[in-house]
């Protein structure tokens with residue numbers, strides 16, 4: 300039987316010694332797509348930060364892409380991040396270089412050396428997000444939706460075992476949000492595991508998946524929503 304891609308057990312999550320979430324228990328198996336929903340400030344980002352090593356796990360058990368979180372060392376974090384693709388609300392592209400060079404920068408930073416292999420990989424991920432022709436453009440020369448697609452392409456450069464998306468549509472208009480959701484769905488259908496935080500219930504209605512809710516310091520699974528389109 301396959302192992303969970305991520306697992307939290309009896310985990311308490313703190314920010315500045317303040318308990319934000321208690322007794323968090325959940326796991327994601329390979330190929331699943333999970334939403335994490337909850338109001339602004341409920342603790343979604345804190346939970347995700349635990350998973351990519353941005354917040355230490357000081358209470359309870361946790362394992363992500365075969366890394367043990369309670370014993371995670373600073374020097375292991377880059378290796379953890381190579382196995383996780385992260386997509387943020389604000390796309391965080393580097394504005395001083397082209398799309399192609401944004402992607403090249405990540406490949407070089409994660410240990411790639413061969414120029415031909417790097418170019419092939421960049422073309423591949425740009426193709427996956429439908430933007431193969433835009434590699435020469437600067438980030439500010441493309442739309443917000445396109446920038447988020449590039450950020451998704453960037454997250455896929457190292458074939459991650461898990462994609463974490465923190466409010467990936469939070470900075471986009473409704474139509475562009477739907478396009479980004481279509482893309483995430485395609486990526487999911489290609490076999491990727493995705494955990495996505497959002498407070499946009501309309502997306503969850505349109506693209507129903509297993510959903511965990513963050514509320515009053517707790518995380519619990521909610522029943523599937525009916526598709527409403």
Ligand SMILES: Nc1ncnc2c1ncn2[C@@H]1O[C@H](COP(=O)(O)OP(=O)(O)OP(=O)(O)O)[C@@H](O)[C@H]1O
Nearest residue numbers: 314315319337338339340341342343344345346466
């Ligand atoms: N660096 C920090 N130091 C102290 N407290 C923090 C820090 N970051 C977040 N918090 C607090 O932790 C709580 C949860 O914040 P978090 O960002 O995880 O919520 P969220 O559900 O992701 O909300 P949002 O969608 O607004 O990011 C909030 O009360 C917030 O003020």
